[in-house]
Amino acid sequence: xxxxxxxxxxxxxxxxxxxxxxxxxxxxxxxxxxxxxxxxxxxxxxxxxxxxxxxxxxxxxxxxxxxxxxxxxxxxxxxxxxxxxxxxxxxxxxxxxxxxxxxxxxxxxxxxxxxxxxxxxxxxxxxxxxxxxxxxxxxxxxxxxxxxxxxxxxxxxxxxxxxxxxxxxxxxxxxxxxxxxxxxxxxxxxxxxxxxxxxxxxxxxxxxxxxxxxxxxxxxxxxxxxxxxxxxxxxxxxxxxxxxxxxxxxxxxxxxxxxxxxxxxxxxxxxxxxxxxxxxxxxxxxxxxxxxxxxxxxxxxxxxxxxxxxxxxxxxxxxxxxxxxxxxxxxxxxxxxxxxxxxxxxxxxxxxxxxxxxxxxxxxxxxxxxxxxxxxxxxxxxxxxxxxxxxxxxxxxxxxxxx
Numbered sequence: 361x362x363x364x365x366x367x368x369x370x371x372x373x374x375x376x377x378x379x380x381x382x383x384x385x386x387x388x389x390x391x392x393x394x395x396x397x398x399x400x401x402x403x404x405x406x407x408x409x410x411x412x413x414x415x416x417x418x419x420x421x422x423x424x425x426x427x428x429x430x431x432x433x434x435x436x437x438x439x440x441x442x443x444x445x446x447x448x449x450x451x452x453x454x455x456x457x458x459x460x461x462x463x464x465x466x467x468x469x470x471x472x473x474x475x476x477x478x479x480x481x482x483x484x485x486x487x488x489x490x491x492x493x494x495x496x497x498x499x500x501x502x503x504x505x506x507x508x509x510x511x512x513x514x515x516x517x518x519x520x521x522x523x524x525x526x527x528x529x530x531x532x533x534x535x536x537x538x539x540x541x542x543x544x545x546x547x548x549x550x551x552x553x554x555x556x557x558x559x560x561x562x563x564x565x566x567x568x569x570x571x572x573x574x575x576x577x578x579x580x581x582x583x584x585x586x587x588x589x590x591x592x593x594x595x596x597x598x599x600x601x602x603x604x605x606x607x608x609x610x611x612x613x614x615x616x617x618x619x620x621x622x623x624x625x626x627x628x629x630x631x632x633x634x635x636x637x638x639x640x641x642x643x644x645x646x647x648x649x650x651x652x653x654x655x656x657x658x659x660x661x662x663x664x665x666x667x668x669x670x671x672x673x674x675x676x677x678x679x680x681x682x683x684x685x686x687x688x689x690x691x692x693x694x695x696x697x698x699x700x701x702x703x704x705x706x707x708x709x710x711x712x713x714x715x716x717x718x719x720x721x722x723x724x725x726x727x728x729x730x731x732x733x734x735x736x737x738x739x740x741x742x743x744x745x746x747x748x749x750x751x752x753x754x755x756x757x758x759x760x761x762x763x
């Protein structure tokens with residue numbers, strides 16, 4: 361049998377690859393140019409016109425909150441309960457060296473910038489490891505919202521830890537990956553929703569969770585003991601209760617629904633809670649109990665969908681939470697749908713800081729319209745990702761197994 365490929369086919373293939381590489385270079389160049397122009401303009405026009413800086417170089421709102429939450433350092437002040445212990449360790453590390461807010465700001469900003477770059481590097485490594493056509497979609501990591509919140513919010517810290525953990529388990533360093541994953545849970549609540557993804561790697565290698573439980577529990581137990589020693593049980597429990605029990609506030613889709621139909625707020629609370637946990641539970645059952653396993657691509661897709669549903673159903677919305685989803689989303693979004701990710705990122709940036717801080721304020725008609733548009737784009741993205749999953753993926757096959 362002649363296995364030689366015809367010359368015309370080889371020529372067409374080379375032509376296709378050259379065109380693809382050229383398109384990628386143009387896209388990267390355009391993205392970098394956009395970021396440079398946006399960075400310069402975002403730094404200049406707020407200070408010149410409004411004198412309210414909210415740029416990639418500084419947004420003092422949350423940094424001021426981090427700076428004032430120093431109960432862990434000064435025993436004469438009440439403990440700051442909103443963030444878990446590891447988050448406080450990260451946001452307070454500059455306080456070891458300074459009590460000046462300006463110095464504190466630049467130290468933490470530089471730390472965020474370093475983690476942002478490292479996360480981008482890990483994402484690129486994951487794209488190469490992933491070996492799909494989406495490996496060149498990493499440029500979405502340099503969109504306006506991604507840069508702004510990556511540099512101005514501590515959420516880049518848990519995002520970095522989660523992506524590092526994913527990189528470690530994907531490169532067969534399961535023990536290290538589970539240790540980093542356990543540490544990330546002590547920074548933010550959202551990594552818990554990704555537990556099925558990390559269990560998938562154990563199931564795929566026919567390992568038992570008991571082999572890796574000590575590694576994920578070690579940072580959790582150690583940091584919990586430290587938190588109890590510093591502030592009692594409340595120092596450990598209250599941050600997670602706070603994160604799961606916030607009420608309806610302007611900026612979320614559910615706040616718009618509650619505002620339009622106030623009589624159903626009591627039901628919206630239940631729907632909100634169920635909407636966040638149902639898919640992760642079903643995903644967990646699929647990974648742990650089903651005899652038929654989903655692919656790595658499908659599991660990362662479920663990670664993106666699960667986090668998008670958390671953002672959709674949560675009655676409170678913080679724009680920096682987009683950082684949680686974006687790394688998973690750009691791994692699995694179809695290359696032809698990149699513009700939806702860009703559109704959402706821009707709307708997210710328009711909601712805050714543009715609409716919120718510079719023009720109309722939170723709760724205004726314009727702010728709510730942008731919130732609605734952002735939420736609708738999110739629903740469209742969820743629908744597209746759902747269609748990428750195999751039909752009937754949720755079937756566990758238990759009845760067939762026991763029969």
